[in-house]
Amino acid sequence: MRASAFHITTLKEAPNDAEIASHRLMMRSGMIRKLAGGIYNYMPLGLRVIRKIENIIRQEMDAAGALELLMPVVQPAELWIESGRWEQYGPELLRMKDRHGRDFVLQPTSEEVITDIARNEIQSWRQLPVNFYHIQTKFRDERRPRFGVMRGREFTMKDAYSFDRDVAGAQKSYQVMFDAYMKIFNRLGLKFRAVSADTGSIGGSQSHEFQVIADIGEDLIVYDPATDFAANIELAAAPCLIAQRAAPSEHVxxxxxxxxxxxxxxxxxxxxxxxxxxxxxxxxxxxxxxxxxxxxxxxxxxxxxxxxxxxxxxxxxxxxxxxxxxxxxxxxxxxxxxxxxxxxxxxxxxxxxxxxxxxxxxxxxxxxxxxxxxxxxxxxxxxxxxxxxDLRNVVEGDPAPSGVGSLAIQRGIEVGHVFYLGTKYSEALKATFLDEGGRPALMEMGCYGIGVTRIVGAAIEQNHDDKGIIWTKTIAPFEVVVCGLGWGKSEAVREQAETIYTALKQRGIDVILDDRDLRPGIMFAEWELIGVPLRVTVGDRGLAEGIVELLSRKNPDPTKIPVQDCVDQIIDALKQY
Incomplete structure (x- = not known):
């Protein structure tokens, strides 16, 4: 990819409504452009990040045995009425009528549709277990959309749904998805915690949230620094702080x-x-x-x-x-x-x-x-x-469940959620199968969501500085940018930059060549804002000494590396990023 052929439009200032770092930096770097409140166009730069996140999700979901399908954005109201959520869901559910006066919804989630698929497609215990997933646009009519992609109305989500014969099978499917999520978020390079959580409007009896650690997070996570215990503050058990009631010592x-x-x-x-x-x-x-x-x-x-x-x-x-x-x-x-x-x-x-x-x-x-x-x-x-x-929120310093030490609290951004649903939806929609004895039985369900576009914002909140974004290498729009200084004047710069660019491409590196002939200060500031992990600078002065400069986005000091083996050194640096 050449920068002259790519759509790069950065801004010096963010719009006034951009309240948090991720919103400001996504707007300034040209990743998104606002269309309406909580609704954004994802520009080429932003879409590259989204596609990389989706690819990691697909690879791990497929490895876990899930099957990809695609369900519609528009869903008939009859299914929501049948499940009982037509009235329960609230104003976030965007409702509409078609030309014939029939009611539809713009889907915020797909429990009803996937259960309808299961009841029509699955007849026998031999077809179970099965897990279907899709990556699709969702819409929730937030009263006050804010924080860019963190709390938008339209967003991209991966949701998966498991169907099992019994509770034991459903618990096994839940654990498989939990493990897959751990792999996904580790591959994304994010600092996160898996925390016990409330099931909320989705329902069910078991739930874990995957929270990216960030100061701007809306959720409070209670955790024990000495163990693996972590829970959303809504669910964390608050202990009694007085072991035994003392006898009265004062007059009323x-x-x-x-x-x-x-x-x-x-x-x-x-x-x-x-x-x-x-x-x-x-x-x-x-x-x-x-x-x-x-x-x-x-x-x-x-x-x-x-x-x-x-x-x-x-x-x-x-x-x-x-x-x-x-x-x-x-x-x-x-x-x-x-x-x-x-x-x-x-x-x-x-x-x-x-x-x-x-x-x-x-x-x-x-x-x-x-x-x-x-x-x-x-x-x-x-x-x-x-x-x-127990009526209260846990507070910092409460005794830890392990009995050793005390609890700590930090903020997090929810980017994933797994639920054990049981028969909540299969019972409402009569999704049954014939068991080994030929008797009808309700399918046990689980559901598993990941906020794809929200991950973009969460990653930026966790990794940025005053210059711009600092991407993890797995989801950066490009892994390496090769910058040629004096592009229009120096044939030597053009040839060497092209050579490095071509060699990196051949080695499977996602690289972009900046051939726009910009002043160095402007060029470097743009790539620092965009947050590409490694920048290679090719200039006449360096070539005269037989070197190019390599700069990590995480390190302000460039390294001079020999031209003859610069490609190997660039790849080694990327492995260590």
Whole structure:
């Protein structure tokens, strides 16, 4: 490839809406161009990166025994109605009608379609197990698309779906895909963690996310530095921080706390540790054909509620909302900020976090504006909670599950997700096969996604500097660029650059020759912005000494190498990159 024949259009400045590094650098390097909010054209440079990612994914999926097919972007609504997700999925599902008034969706995922394929194509246990995958455009109508390809509306995704005869087979298929994903992300050259995760809207009972480590990541990953344990903060179990409840040592007393509606303000005013205060969160559930139920959740003042965990509590798993001011006043007698479990006006269901259940002599709201109660103890001053369970987010320094050391937290960008689905979709869509006894049985399913275009953004977030992108060699748009200085004036430069370029191509290196006759500063700045791993500079001055310059994008200092064996040295440097 010659630069003069390739479409290279870099920008000095990124658009104002480019908030994060990957968005800015993809725009500036000419990888993408915005068409509409969350929708981008992938220009030749960006598409080369995407295709390399896809090739690695295909190679590992094929090696794992998965079979590639291609499912449509547009899907009939009937399948989504049949699965129950037509109503459940929410506004991110883009719905449309054709000229005959029939409902369709622009697919965000393909569980329904692949299950329809399976129920029509698979009849016998002899056809199982099987795993189908495709790499296809997806669309999710994000309310606020942002961060370029990191949270766009249209994106490319690899999704795979396994079908098995039984749970044991499905678990084996899950492990095969987990192992394939580990190989994929290692080959991409990314720093990542595989973490236990919640199954979310896809459903199922087992799930792992693959998170690329980056400061800009929207997800918080909890991990144990001493072991392999890692989990999304939504799923990480928060331990009880008090081994045993101490006996009361204080008298209960109502104290004035004017204007202190936050636990931090109460602790400061009363000169007590924040960890001795109790935070009250009031939720409402509305069972069908029954009166609304008010729930009081109690957490330590320095802890935050984990909505995913709360959503799995019996009685709350079917949906809950924050209680209104009117409901709070009706049950507690005062407005939020001074609520507590002592002497509520009407009965409420009290749920305590594990740590809260073992606290003694704590501070909580008095259900009276500008007042709190100090020295409160379970059993003596109020009944034991109806339920004690894990309600909170893990915090840095919590004890590790191994019992040795403490947990740490870092940010990550989700780029892959594997789910064990069980029979969630096969039961809804009646996808059965005949077992060895000739009896119909539901297929056990798993699904496995990789955000192809999101990987591009995640890789840049993890690898860039003030000059531009720093690609890993496996997904860089080109592995090597050969820059000829004074191209239009020096025949010697042209001949030597052409010789190096041709030799590298013959050795299977993905190389581009910059023959545009640009000034060195402009040329070098462009390739630093684009992030090609190795730059070879050919100039008259160096040729007079019998050398060319080799520069790694990771190293600011060029190396002078002899012309006669420069190709071998370039290839050796690429192997070590």
């Amino acid at each position: 007393a109502e104290v004035s706390t004017p204007g202190a509606s936050k636990c931090s303000a109460v602790a400061e005013m009363l000169k007590v540790p924040l960890s001795s205060t109790i935070k009250s969160i009031v939720l409402t559930t509305e069972p069908k054909d029954k009166p609304a139920v008010i729930w009081l959740l109690l957490l330590r003042g320095d802890h935050d509620m984990n909505e995913i965990k709360v959503g799995k509590i019996p009685g709350l798993k079917d949906g809950f909302r924050m209680a209104t001011d009117e409901e709070i006043i009706e049950h507690f007698g005062c407005k939020p900020g001074y609520l507590g479990p002592v002497k509520t006006i009407k009965p409420v269901k009290v749920i305590a976090d594990l740590t809260v259940a073992n606290m003694s002599d704590f501070v909580c709201g008095a259900n009276r504006e500008d007042f709190h109660i100090q020295g409160v103890n379970w059993g003596r001053d109020l009944p034991e909670p109806e339920l004690v369970t």
